[in-house]
Amino acid sequence: MWEQLSGQMFFIGFFGLAAVWFGIVVFRTYSMVRSALALLFSQTALGAMFLSMQAEFLGVLQIMMMATEMSIMAIFMVMFMMDPGGLGKMEMTHQKRLSLGAGFVSFITAVVVAVFVDWGPVVSLAPDAGQQTVDLGLELLGRSMLIFETAGITILTAMIAATAVAIKPISRSNKHGS
Amino acid sequence: MLAAAVIPLTSGLIITDLATGALFINAALVYVLVALLMAGWGPDGAYAMVGGWRFLGQLIAYAMLIVMPITAVVMRAESLLTTQIVVSQADLWNIIYQPLGFVLFFVAAMALAFLPPFDLPTAQGELAGGVEAEYTGVRLAVFRLGRLVLIVTLATATVIFYLGGWQGPWLPPWAWSAIKILAVSVTMLLAGRTMPRIREEHLLAWCWKLGVPLALLNIFLVGILVLVFP
Structure with missing residues (x-):
């Protein structure tokens, strides 16, 4: 072995x-x-x-x-x-029981997906790094474009929203320096 | 040091010519952020901690101005190979082809190396040394030596991205690399010496409100140039 x-x-x-x-x-x-x-x-x-x-x-x-x-x-x-x-x-x-339960369910789901999904034949020889980059670029700008753009905009929106929440509102009196 | 491994000094003098070289340089430089954050947070002191978090805010902003000009450089070379990037400048250096990208990259490199006027993490006057405040002896020496290596690495990256790398007339390639790297390093060290330190909020505001839109404009302009003059 x-x-x-x-x-x-x-x-x-x-x-x-x-x-x-x-x-x-x-x-x-x-x-x-x-x-x-x-x-x-x-x-x-x-x-x-x-x-x-x-x-x-x-x-x-x-x-x-x-x-x-x-x-x-x-x-x-x-x-x-x-x-x-x-x-x-x-x-x-936080919320330890719920977290443990959710973690366990996620783990089982990941294992089931990994084992039972037909991933197709394994590539015997990986293409060189340059070709991989080309393939990935075509994939991201092709059929996966919508998924990645949606994910990107969602994350950006969440970050802007979180920053907006964290900023202390400027009251009218402070604005005028009183 | 890791970034230096993929930067060519002549066409054959490179430790490893990675197919993702330009991306790797950026990946290695990002860990300066992690190192400085850990160095600032580790000593459990107020000044060092403030310096570390300052650098985090500073670098999250300026990392964009490192990676976006590199994107435009890669667009022209049509390759992430650093040697290919140098070869793509045989006719015209990128400092002429995309001057806006050069200015943004150079300023961002100075902010990344926290050189004056961007020396907010180690601000002597207001933070008593900031991130460096709690270190003495060998640790301080290693910290400062690391920063000098970082400056030379950034100068070398500037040379291969914008100043034609080892290319030049009359002298051998290694001599051109050495002269250019030395010139950029000296410029970086001297450029901000006579300037007052920029305030943190001004630094961040200029980056996000002016730098990032200009970097996007640079990518757009280079895209047009690449399409019109292939």
Whole structure:
């Protein structure tokens, strides 16, 4: 069995376990910033899994995007929480039973989808990174365009709305400097 | 350091010519943000923490002005390969072809390296050193050395994206790379020395209200140029 374990399989497994472990750390810590950084490491490990699977563009993109996204998440948490700068302690889990139930159902659903969906034949040789980027570009600007544009605009709207909520309204008296 | 691995100094002098090189440079540079946030938050002190969060706000804004001008550069080269980007400038350097992109990228690079007048995370006058405030000795030396490496990396990226990389007459390619990188590094270090530090809210407002629309305009203009003069 060990002879069949290629370097690629080893790294996919290693980064997969790292992603799961850092995902657990997100809820085991008592700090918003530690939690955000753990989520960042988890997502970066996923990016490393993409790289291990020879999906270079997706891997680099995942590693790049997640650093910005998790940082944005951290800044939003600090904006909304009663914890100046994220220096204080905070319980990172809420509604534990509901969360556990939802997590379990999601896990089972993901496993069922992964095992029972017909994914088609496995590609024996991955196309080179340049070709993958071309294929991905055509996919994103073709049949998947509507999905991605919808997701992008939804996220942008949510961010603008959240920022608008966080801004303290300027009262008329303050506006005139009194 | 990771970004430097995909930046060519001559046509053959590159650690790894990744097919996603231009994207990889951006990916590596984004982790400066994470590093500075951790450095500011780690010491559990007010000044350092404020410096770290300032940089986060600053870089979320200026990361857009790094990636969007790179997009326009990649559009002209029709490749993410950094060597191909240099070759695409054989006839005309990008500083002439897309000057708006160059200005935006250069300013954003200075903000990314928190050089004056964008040195808000380490503001000596108001935050007593900010992110650096709690570090001394070897740790401070490593921090400052890392920043110098970052400046050289950004200067090298500017050279390959806008100044024709190793290309130039008479001198050998490595000499052109060295001269250009040195010139850009010195310009970055000296450009803001005599300017007053920009206020945080002004910095963010200029970026989001002026920089991002100009970067979109740059992509639009380069798109037209690429279509009209292929």
